[in-house]
Amino acid sequence: MSSPKEMTRAVIVGHKSILKETIDALHDSNLFHIEDFVEDESGFKIDKPFENAADVSKKLVKIRSISSFLGVDKKEPVIQKSDAVLQDLDSKLDELDRSISAKTAAIAKLETDLKDLESQKKDLLPFMSINLDFDYYRGYKNLKVFAGSIKSNLDESQLSSLTQTYELFYDPQAKTIALFVTNTEADKVYEFLQGLGFRELRVPNRGGVPSELLKVIEEKEIEINGKIESLKAEIDSMNTKYADFILASDEILSIESQKAEMPLRIATSANTFIIDGWAPSESYDSLVNTLNDATGGRAYISKLEIKEEEKEKVPVEYNNSKTVVPMQEIMDLYSRPKYTELDPSAIIFITLPLMYGLILGDMGYALILGSLALLIKKAIKAEAAQRLANILLYCQISTAIFGLIYGEFLGFPLAGFHGEPGLIPGWETRTLFSGLGGEEVTFPIHRSHMIMTMIAATVIVGLFHLALGFILGFININKQHGFKHALLEKGSWLIIEVSAIVAIIGYLIQNSIITNIGLIALVIGVLMLTKGEGIQGPIELPALMGNALSYARIIAVGLSSIYIAGTVNDIAFNMMWEDHSQIGLVAIAAILVFLLGHGLNSLLSIIAPGLHALRLQYVEFFGKFYEGGGKKYNPFGYIRKYTEE
Amino acid sequence: MVGEELIAGPVLDAAGMKALSAALAITVTGLASAWAEKEIGTAAIGAMAENEGLFGKGLILTVIPETIVIFGLVVALLINQ
Numbered sequence: 001m002s003s004p005k006e007m008t009r010a011v012i013v014g015h016k017s018i019l020k021e022t023i024d025a026l027h028d029s030n031l032f033h034i035e036d037f038v039e040d041e042s043g044f045k046i047d048k049p050f051e052n053a054a055d056v057s058k059k060l061v062k063i064r065s066i067s068s069f070l071g072v073d074k075k076e077p078v079i080q081k082s083d084a085v086l087q088d089l090d091s092k093l094d095e096l097d098r099s100i101s102a103k104t105a106a107i108a109k110l111e112t113d114l115k116d117l118e119s120q121k122k123d124l125l126p127f128m129s130i131n132l133d134f135d136y137y138r139g140y141k142n143l144k145v146f147a148g149s150i151k152s153n154l155d156e157s158q159l160s161s162l163t164q165t166y167e168l169f170y171d172p173q174a175k176t177i178a179l180f181v182t183n184t185e186a187d188k189v190y191e192f193l194q195g196l197g198f199r200e201l202r203v204p205n206r207g208g209v210p211s212e213l214l215k216v217i218e219e220k221e222i223e224i225n226g227k228i229e230s231l232k233a234e235i236d237s238m239n240t241k242y243a244d245f246i247l248a249s250d251e252i253l254s255i256e257s258q259k260a261e262m263p264l265r266i267a268t269s270a271n272t273f274i275i276d277g278w279a280p281s282e283s284y285d286s287l288v289n290t291l292n293d294a295t296g297g298r299a300y301i302s303k304l305e306i307k308e309e310e311k312e313k314v315p316v317e318y319n320n321s322k323t324v325v326p327m328q329e330i331m332d333l334y335s336r337p338k339y340t341e342l343d344p345s346a347i348i349f350i351t352l353p354l355m356y357g358l359i360l361g362d363m364g365y366a367l368i369l370g371s372l373a374l375l376i377k378k379a380i381k382a383e384a385a386q387r388l389a390n391i392l393l394y395c396q397i398s399t400a401i402f403g404l405i406y407g408e409f410l411g412f413p414l415a416g417f418h419g420e421p422g423l424i425p426g427w428e429t430r431t432l433f434s435g436l437g438g439e440e441v442t443f444p445i446h447r448s449h450m451i452m453t454m455i456a457a458t459v460i461v462g463l464f465h466l467a468l469g470f471i472l473g474f475i476n477i478n479k480q481h482g483f484k485h486a487l488l489e490k491g492s493w494l495i496i497e498v499s500a501i502v503a504i505i506g507y508l509i510q511n512s513i514i515t516n517i518g519l520i521a522l523v524i525g526v527l528m529l530t531k532g533e534g535i536q537g538p539i540e541l542p543a544l545m546g547n548a549l550s551y552a553r554i555i556a557v558g559l560s561s562i563y564i565a566g567t568v569n570d571i572a573f574n575m576m577w578e579d580h581s582q583i584g585l586v587a588i589a590a591i592l593v594f595l596l597g598h599g600l601n602s603l604l605s606i607i608a609p610g611l612h613a614l615r616l617q618y619v620e621f622f623g624k625f626y627e628g629g630g631k632k633y634n635p636f637g638y639i640r641k642y643t644e645e
Numbered sequence: 646m647v648g649e650e651l652i653a654g655p656v657l658d659a660a661g662m663k664a665l666s667a668a669l670a671i672t673v674t675g676l677a678s679a680w681a682e683k684e685i686g687t688a689a690i691g692a693m694a695e696n697e698g699l700f701g702k703g704l705i706l707t708v709i710p711e712t713i714v715i716f717g718l719v720v721a722l723l724i725n726q
Contacts, residue, residue, distance in 0.1 A: 332701075333700060333701040333704075334701040334702070334705070335701065335702070437726045451722055452722065452723075452726060455719060455722065546712060549712075549715070549716060549719065550712045550715060552715055552718070552719050553711070553712075553715045556715055556718045556719075611704075611708065614704075615704075615705065615708045615711070618701070618704070618705045619705055619708070619709060
């Protein structure tokens with residue numbers, strides 16, 4: 001259990017002549033969280049960005065558009081000297097820009113050519129089967145040419161009854177015709193053709209036989225496609241060649257741009273500047289030293305006392321050991337703790353895997369999902385993935401432990417039970433004592449045979465979890481508003497919870513003294529609560545019972561996982577042993593059912609227990625003490641990956 | 646007469662009634678949870694479209710009605726005791 005890192009409020013004041021040095025030093029130290037200055041009546045103004053800002057952002061935009069065009073991915077960093085990159089940044093950027101524009105322009109031109117050829121081809125196609133040189137369609141004095149398509153079938157005898165002097169080329173499949181008649185009979189024939197639904201086609205303006213023209217066009221198309229492919233390959237090769245440069249210069253330019261735009265965030269007068277912000281108390285001295293070194297002691301930095309009402313806006317940085325760090329993801333998903341409250345990361349580091357393990361509790365799934373977590377850890381280096389994989393791993397360790405306690409492996413019992421042998425020979429279930437509703441509490445715990453006892457047990461786990469929540473709430477309020485408030489607001493709940501349990505125990509063992517003590521304490525608790533939270537407090541009393549019963553989901557979700565696993569096992573093994581004559585094929589199907597079934601259940605085993613365990617933290621547990629809403633500590637600086645000074 | 650044997654004896658014996666009640670407890674609470682979660686889930690997705698940071702809060706609000714079906718399950722198990 002820990003609080004967020006202690007912060008110190010600091011103000012840096014200096015003459016504008018050292019603004020650049022100050023900003024450089026702050027950026028390099030990556031420690032100072034800057035409070036953005038909002039212009040008010042004080043007479044201070046925000047400053048203009050540095051002169052190079054426009055230039056830097058122009059280059060940054062260029063490099064990012066190139067990067068997205070080339071599809072440069074983040075990859076294993078090759079660290080480069082930032083001076084070296086900066087030196088030939090301009091020339092390289094220009095070169096890159098020029099060659100990419102040239103190549104894209106060339107590709108665009110080739111693509112237009114391709115479209116052009118495509119439309120020429122379209123014009124040719126109707127004339128393919130007639131295959132007459134296009135020069136024959138024109139240039140006659142006494143002949144009229146009808147070239148086009150018709151809708152209904154052409155009967156040549158009808159045509160010959162109209163005229164004797166004609167030459168017909170007809171493709172009955174495509175219904176294209178080329179009909180040559182004398183001018184004198186043209187009108188008559190045209191009328192006849194109109195009756196057939198004649199539509200004139202444009203005869204291409206060039207000479208040549210369609211089939212040969214088509215061959216030429218297709219050859220050209222292949223050639224152009226080849227050129228486009230090679231240009232695209234060249235662009236791809238630029239990706240591999242320039243990726244390091246692009247990533248490094250993106251980083252350098254981002255840093256430059258952050259620095260150049262910094263004056264927009266601070267208060268300045270004609271000759272001075274004021275930078276207001278926060279630094280972790282532990283690093284305050286080193287920040288002062290860095291600043292003094294950079295400016296020769298000319299920047300004046302001083303601590304300010306944090307006023308009570310300012311505590312709300314103190315930026316929050318977690319302060320956890322390395323093992324607990326992954327849990328911060330879970331915290332951020334809900335809400336970052338406020339500066340004034342406890343950071344429960346270390347507690348959910350224990351309770352989240354505990355609840356998950358209580359729900360899943362199966363050695364087999366722990367092995368499968370544990371290996372999956374290790375695999376993700378190895379394969380994906382991104383920080384977020386690493387953290388999630390770690391959380392999954394923590395959960396699986398707990399699942400393996402409870403798998404041993406429950407004696408389960410992929411839904412099979414590990415220990416023998418009621419004469420049925422278990423997976424581990426010689427491990428027999430032992431009855432320890434009798435539980436609720438005539439059930440027997442055994443080791444290992446066979447959950448599906450002692451449901452009532454498990455419901456009671458999980459609710460008891462819940463009561464402990466809730467009590468822990470009330471205790472944390474007590475500590476929080478004690479820190480923020482003092483002991484009296486803490487006792488009335490949170491202590492009262494704790495008293496109510498404990499006294500209710502005492503009263504119930506007294507009732508169960510039929511000891512009226514214990515029952516009465518419990519009831520009296522309960523009344524006192526309710527009175528304290530009413531004083532602490534007003535009438536709202538007692539109204540929320542039934543929610544406590546709801547919260548406690550909500551923990552019954554631990555056994556409920558767990559049982560559903562067991563039943564799915566058990567059903568898969570039953571189906572697979574029944575198939576295996578049903579028909580011995582066809583053992584080959586059925587056995588393969590049975591193995592498939594087994595693998596697919598358990599694969600599906602493994603996936604469900606991340607989602608269902610994960611969500612329910614998470615919900616028990618977020619709703620039941622956090623509801624008792626946690627507020628959240630802290631501001632993220634985001635220091636002015638940059639974590640370099642691809643470059644170094 | 647058709648159905649005479651049903652009238653003569655009870656349609657369901659005690660065990661059948663118990664099983665049916667348990668089924669009802671699960672079914673009705675399941676439907677209730679689903680209905681409530683549907684309403685909240687839709688709103689949560691809408692809120693998330695505006696601000697992705699609301700995922701955590703949305704998730705919590707969405708799963709709150711799940712308690713209804715858990716109670717249903719507990720009741721069903723109690724009926725079968």
